[in-house]
Amino acid sequence: MSELLQKASLAKQATLQLSTSTTKQKNEALQKIADQVKKDKELILEANKKDLAAARSRNLSESIADRILLTKERLTYMADAVENLIDLTNPVGQSMAEWVRPNGLKIKRISVPIGVVGMIYEARPNVTLDAACLCLKTGNAILLRGSSSASFSNRAIVKSIRSALENTELPLQSVQQLEDKSRETVREMLRLNEYLDVLIPRGGRKLIDTVVQEASVPVIETGAGNCHLYIDATANVEMAVSIAINAKTQRPSVCNAIETIVVHRDWANSHLDLLIDSLQQKSVIIKGDKHALERSSFAIEPAEDVDWAEEYLDNMVALKIVTNIWEAIDHINHFSSKHSEAIISESIPNVEAFFQSVDAAALYHNASTRFTDGFEFGFGAEIGISTQKLHARGPMGLSALTSYKYLIEGDGQVKC
Structure with missing residues (x-):
């Protein structure tokens, strides 16, 4: 089995336990992750230096280097954003609407996790932490596919997240990182409907257009910022x-x-x-x-x-x-x-x-x-800024990572 199929399968398996995890369990996990990131700050910064050195050796622009760059201040900000999620209301399991039909059926619409989120993104190692923690708070598993330009940083951050999860009641397999960066694997990921419930691309126009045009998995488009x-x-x-x-x-x-x-x-x-x-x-x-x-x-x-x-x-x-x-x-x-x-x-x-x-x-x-930022809007963090009009628009915080289902209570009704 390929790395992609193995990790996607593990993420899918984690969703059952995640969907029944309590708010307390999720918040305790988020606190441990924030603490672990702070503890591992120097290790993450050392990894980031390797990415920056590689970027300069490839003559990448200063704007790209800035998106890759992590500093003590940026890491502290990232950890603080995770802690801010703890104070926010858990959007899962909320009653969104209730009504009774003339035949006596009681119908309720409640919020539920989406399932497995596939994240394809360029540079920006902060996305690794933000996306993983937003998904955990909302009961979603995540499959992360970052770009090679921030591979050392992303690997170090995921290591911190998983190290923290080992001491929590959430499944360790909730957060998966795809190491294979080949285009063939990405194309396969775009069509992995059996395991992925949604794809969220973050990066340049070319990346986003490719995902939107080639994916069979539903996509939330996070557009470029002109x-x-x-x-x-x-x-x-x-x-x-x-x-x-x-x-x-x-x-x-x-x-x-x-x-x-x-x-x-x-x-x-x-x-x-x-x-x-x-x-x-x-x-x-x-x-x-x-x-x-x-x-x-x-x-x-x-x-x-x-x-x-x-x-x-x-x-x-x-x-x-x-x-x-x-x-x-x-x-x-x-x-x-x-x-x-x-x-x-x-x-x-x-x-x-x-x-x-x-x-x-x-x-x-x-x-x-x-x-225009999830933290500035009071969402704690964001998994992306949606420029489409369906499901989510603008900075996507916790509520954007939920769907809903209907619960119908009857007392023996049958349709004539």
């Missing part, structure tokens, strides 16, 4: 510049960083140079349309058609000038990956138009898109 910031004519200047800087440069390599700034012509006529200068002081490369090039006193690069759809994940941003909010909305809806979009404006009608007309999982008024 996020926009629209600066309206009435935008507060200091606020607009501050949010643009934060949304682009606070951590450019993540999916909720902005990639395009759309600016109303009237605001640009007075304040565009301030915006461009502030971005360039942060080493941001700016690609502007012809109107931005005409208005700028600073040297910026001309934008090409491909730039409006690009997820840079780097210190680079596209800049477009528009004549009204509807032109901005049309541009955003055309190029958006339906992740996160923001408007800076003091016009209530324009904000309402933006909120009603822009199609994305998260819309912001006078705030940075960097808050």
Whole structure:
């Protein structure tokens, strides 16, 4: 039996015990995992150094290296996120609705685990811990297939998780890591309907498109983040510049960083140079349309058609000038990956138009898109940010990892 089939089978077997595990048992396991990760911090960081060295030897970009990078602060944040899950309500077994039919049948809809979650992801070793712990809290088993770029880090984190699970009442086989990185194995995983109940891809556009197009296992699409910031004519200047800087440069390599700034012509006529200068002081490369090039006193690069759809994940941003909010909305809806979009404006009608007309999982008024995150939303952590509309949308916390079933109570009813 191949590694994939063996580990998928073990994960499937673990779901029966997981589905009947108590909240207390799950929370005790999460605490032990958080403690073990803290205990193994130096071992995990040493493993991470190997991944970073390999990334540099392959000349991977700094943005990819940043996604791989773990620090003491990031590890502490990751462990804290696990502990935050303990305080959150267990979404499994909750009564979602109850009613009685005219024939006396009592029907109840309750939340249940999904089963086995297959996770295919690139870089980002934090996903290993977040995804595993979210699944454990919701009674799901998980099969992790990370990329080779973070293999040492992922292996060290899974070792900590499984070491902690050995001293809990949850099945050790709940968390499985696939070591085989071959494309053939990935293709087989995409069609493993017998064992996997859902696939969640996290990574670049190419990875996500491949999973969506080739999988027969149901997929929750976590789309790329081509996020926009629209600066309206009435935008507060200091606020607009501050949010643009934060949304682009606070951590450019993540999916909720902005990639395009759309600016109303009237605001640009007075304040565009301030915006461009502030971005360039942060080493941001700016690609502007012809109107931005005409208005700028600073040297910026001309934008090409491909730039409006690009997820840079780097210190680079596209800049477009528009004549009204509807032109901005049309541009955003055309190029958006339906992740996160923001408007800076003091016009209530324009904000309402933006909120009603822009199609994305998260819309912001006078705030940075960097808050699209499970932890920031109060979910404890996230297994991904869904850009689709079915089942789950936006940051996916605990409730997104549940399904439901109906329980019907009768007293002898038969259908005539």
